[in-house]
Amino acid sequence: xxxxxxxxxxxxxxxxxxxxxxxxxxxxxxxxxxxxxxxxxxxxxxxxxxxxxxxxxxxxxxxxxxxxxxxxxxxxxxxxxxxxxxxxxxxxxxxxxxxxxxxxxxxxxxxxxxxxxxxxxxxxxxxxxxxxxxxxxxxxxxxxxxxxxxxxxxxxxxxxxxxxxxxxxxxxxxxxxxxxxxxxxxxxxxxxxxxxxxxxxxxxxxxxxxxxxxxxxxxxxxxxxxxxxxxxxxxxxxxxxxxxxxxxxxxxxxxxxxxxxxxxxxxxxxxxxxxxxxxxxxxxxxxxxxxxxxxxxxxxxxxxxxxxxxxxxxxxxxxxxxxxxxxxxxxxxxxxxxxxxxxxxxxxxxxxxxxxxxxxxxxxxxxxxxxxxxxxxxxxxxxxxxxxxxxxxxxxxxxxxxxxxxxxxxxxxxxxxxxxxxxxxxxxxxxxxxxxxxxxxxxxxxxxxxxxxxxxxxxxxxxxxxxxxxxxxxxxxxxxxxxxxxxxxxxxxxxxxxxxxxxxxxxxxxxxxxxxxxxxxxxxxxxxx
Numbered sequence: 001x002x003x004x005x006x007x008x009x010x011x012x013x014x015x016x017x018x019x020x021x022x023x024x025x026x027x028x029x030x031x032x033x034x035x036x037x038x039x040x041x042x043x044x045x046x047x048x049x050x051x052x053x054x055x056x057x058x059x060x061x062x063x064x065x066x067x068x069x070x071x072x073x074x075x076x077x078x079x080x081x082x083x084x085x086x087x088x089x090x091x092x093x094x095x096x097x098x099x100x101x102x103x104x105x106x107x108x109x110x111x112x113x114x115x116x117x118x119x120x121x122x123x124x125x126x127x128x129x130x131x132x133x134x135x136x137x138x139x140x141x142x143x144x145x146x147x148x149x150x151x152x153x154x155x156x157x158x159x160x161x162x163x164x165x166x167x168x169x170x171x172x173x174x175x176x177x178x179x180x181x182x183x184x185x186x187x188x189x190x191x192x193x194x195x196x197x198x199x200x201x202x203x204x205x206x207x208x209x210x211x212x213x214x215x216x217x218x219x220x221x222x223x224x225x226x227x228x229x230x231x232x233x234x235x236x237x238x239x240x241x242x243x244x245x246x247x248x249x250x251x252x253x254x255x256x257x258x259x260x261x262x263x264x265x266x267x268x269x270x271x272x273x274x275x276x277x278x279x280x281x282x283x284x285x286x287x288x289x290x291x292x293x294x295x296x297x298x299x300x301x302x303x304x305x306x307x308x309x310x311x312x313x314x315x316x317x318x319x320x321x322x323x324x325x326x327x328x329x330x331x332x333x334x335x336x337x338x339x340x341x342x343x344x345x346x347x348x349x350x351x352x353x354x355x356x357x358x359x360x361x362x363x364x365x366x367x368x369x370x371x372x373x374x375x376x377x378x379x380x381x382x383x384x385x386x387x388x389x390x391x392x393x394x395x396x397x398x399x400x401x402x403x404x405x406x407x408x409x410x411x412x413x414x415x416x417x418x419x420x421x422x423x424x425x426x427x428x429x430x431x432x433x434x435x436x437x438x439x440x441x442x443x444x445x446x447x448x449x450x451x452x453x454x455x456x457x458x459x460x461x462x463x464x465x466x467x468x469x470x471x472x473x474x475x476x477x478x479x480x481x482x483x484x485x486x487x488x489x490x491x492x493x494x495x496x497x498x499x500x501x502x503x504x505x506x507x508x509x510x511x512x513x514x515x516x517x518x519x520x521x522x523x524x525x526x527x528x529x
Contacts, residue, residue, distance in 0.1 A: 002117055003027040003044070007037035007063065008052035008079070020106035026113065034063030041067055046074065048113055053080030068095055075116045079104060128172050131161050135179075142183050148194070148218045151187055152269045155512040158183060159250050162386060181484065184425075184511050188483035191510045192460045195274060199469040202290050219270040221284035221421070225322055228417055228519065233328050233357060238414045240353065241360045243285065244402075245278065246367035246507060247420035250386065252518040254394045258403060262410035263522040272422045273469065274460070274481050275445035276507050276514040278367070279311040280470075282421035286360070287318035288325075290469035294318070302471070319360060330357040338364045343401030350405045354412040363402055366393055370424050374504040386426060389505065409524075416522035424505040425513045427487035430498045431458040434491070438475045443487045443501055444508030446480040458486040460510055482509035 004026050008014060011030045018028045029046070031037050035058040037051065049067060053060040064076055075097035098112050134157075141154050158180050165173055198217040219227055232239050247255075256265060272281045273290065280291045283302075287294055295302045298321070301314040316334035323330060333356045337343045346353075346361070353359040369392065373379040383389040397403055409416060427443065432454035439448035447470075453459045462468045462479040470479055482488060487506055489497045507514050 001025060001027045002047045002113070003029065004048045004050065004113065005029050005031070005037060005040055005044075005046040006050040007031045007034060007055065007060070008050070009033060009055045010052070017104065017106050017109050021109065021113070024110060034058030034060060034066075037063050038066045041071060041074075045071065048116055049074060049076045050109075051076060051078055053078055064096065077112055077116075128165065131165060131172065131176065134161075135175075138179065142179070142186055148190070148271070151190060151512070152516055154183055154187075155249065155516045158512075159253070163250060163253065163390070184484045184513075187512050187515075188460065188510050191274075191515070192483075195460070196468055198271075199273065199290060200467075203292065203469055221270070221273045221281045222288050222290055224270065224285045224419065224519070225288050225319075226326075228521070229358065230326060230328065232415055233330060238354060238356065239358050240409065240414050240416050241358065242402075242416065242418045243282065243360070243362045244366055244418065244420050245282070245362060245364050246370050246422060246424050247518075248423040248513055249516065249518050250390055251366065251393050252418075252420075252520070254390055255397050255403075256520070258397065259406055259522065261525075262407060263416070263524055266521045268519050268521070270419075270517055270519055272515045272517055274462075274510060274515075275442070275479070276422035276509060277442065277445060278421055282315065282362070283311060283318060285419075285421060286315040286322070288322045289318075292466055292469045292471050295471035315362065316360075323358070332356065333359040335360075336362045336364070337401070338368075340401065347401040347404045347408070350408055351412060354409065354414045365396060365400070365402075366420075369393065369396070370505045370507070374501065374506075380503075406522075411524070413524070417519065418522065419519040420517050422507050423514045423517060424507045425485050425509065425511040427501060427504055427506045428485045429458075429487070430489045430502065431455045431482070431486045432491050432494065433480060433488040436475075442508050444482045444506045444514075446488060447476050447478065449475055449477050451478040451480050453480060453488070455486075458483055484511060 002025070004021060006014070006018065006028060008030075009032050011018075011032055014030075018030060021028050029040060029044070031040055033055050034051070037049070038058070040046075041049070051060040051063055055063075060078055060080070064078065067074065067076060072095075076095075077098040077100060078096045079100045079102060081102045097116055100108065100112065138154070138157060141150065141157075158176070161176055162180070165176060194217070198220060201217060202220060202222050229239055229241060252267070256267070259265060273284055274280070283294055284290060287298075289297065291302075298314075298318070301317065302311050315336070316332070319332055319334060323332060333353055335342075335346055335353075337346060343363075369379070369383075373383060373389075379392070383392045406416070425444075433439075433446055433451065434453070435446060435448045435451045439451065440446050447465075451461075460481040460483060462470060462481070463477075465472045465477065465479055468479070480488070486509070487501050487504075489501070
């Protein structure tokens with residue numbers, strides 16, 4: 001039975017309201033002052049608290065402060081005869097859940113209680129009903145998709161349903177998970193059929209010279225600078241470019257909620273090239289080139305035998321080479337933020353970067369979280385699924401130096417572009433992979449010689465690497481890209497690594513979560529509203 005604590009020095013005059021609530025199934029405990037209300041909260045945890053603002057002794061605002069200090073999540077409704085704005089502002093500042101003006105009637109009280117207690121349940125029920133009504137339409141989309149654009153719409157809708165259903169009905173969430181998996185299966189087939197054609201256009205000509213109006217192929221990683229940043233530079237605009245490593249679309253939707261009060265936001269989409277891993281996708285972004293072109297034009301930066309991590313150390317150099325190659329005639333600034341201390345240092349001087357024609361920033365936290373989750377039982381407990389993963393990244397963003405930068409930059413006249421280099425997928429199914437001792441160690445992609453996977457439907461095979469924009473070496477001839485939510489395991493010590501990496505977030509493969517990426521254009525809101 002939901003319980004209500006009602007504190008009012010004129011409680012006898014409210015008996016009709018109390019009886020009405022009791023008949024509706026609520027337990028109501030009444031006290032006549034704020035001190036008793038605080039004492040009662042120490043004895044029993046209530047679902048809702050009603051506080052009269054004017055009571056002898058300890059008033060409503062004082063009681064509110066003490067209750068919230070001990071029980072911050074309990075909803076408190078302030079009731080008062082006064083309509084003074086200052087009192088309202090003080091109560092709202094103390095985080096009340098609602099505010100009512102006397103006299104109050106039973107229906108008004110009941111509506112307030114239901115809104116506070118049943119909002120989550122009612123929202124989940126409405127979302128469930130809407131999803132069930134939309135199921136046939138979504139199912140038809142999955143089986144009659146024809147273009148890469150339609151797959152972006154499918155992914156957007158499925159992601160929104162995933163967020164709306166939240167912690168609702170378990171059966172319904174399982175239906176959505178199955179639909180998501182079915183969509184990824186078909187998406188992988190589409191990528192496998194079309195990727196060679198998509199990447200070929202970047203190999204034939206400079207990305208900037210592609211005819212985007214044809215819409216024959218999606219924008220890929222090498223086209224980000226030429227499509228979004230170069231035009232602004234040529235107009236004499238100052239651009240600040242943020243790449244949040246390994247950010248998924250659902251995480252961006254969470255971040256966007258916090259940024260909406262500071263910016264007008266337009267979100268568009270592009271597709272990461274393959275493999276969807278930092279050495280390939282992020283280097284492609286900053287160079288405007290495919291991995292094959294980078295290996296040919298800048299062999300010293302991307303040599304065979306180097307550790308893959310070393311390929312990520314030249315992004316500023318690649319960016320400057322792009323600016324020179326395109327004849328933009330500007331100087332650039334670049335910062336990679338790997339930890340909280342580096343973030344705070346950059347945040348303290350972020351406005352100085354706004355004076356540069358182009359400043360680029362890479363934030364590694366989300367990617368670090370993904371890798372840490374694989375090795376930490378604590379993080380797995382905090383983020384057991386996609387919803388938990390969103391929640392933990394939201395908690396980070398709220399208190400991050402990155403959010404602080406965005407708030408401060410909203411006061412500057414600069415163009416902000418936010419994107420990511422790739423996303424991540426929750427890897428739930430393993431497939432055995434076979435290769436020689438020089439085969440790469442990635443869980444969602446492999447390169448080497450004579451590679452093959454036990455389940456052929458689980459992978460995309462690039463046998464002619466150069467035809468897919470990827471470099472070949474003496475011991476690198478083939479690439480395997482995992483589809484759907486598969487991850488690769490060697491037959492040796494199979495069960496050990498199967499258990500270690502099952503239900504971890506990984507990237508490098510061909511799934512909607514890894515490939516379909518948000519790119520947001522932000523304009524500061526005008527100060528006059």
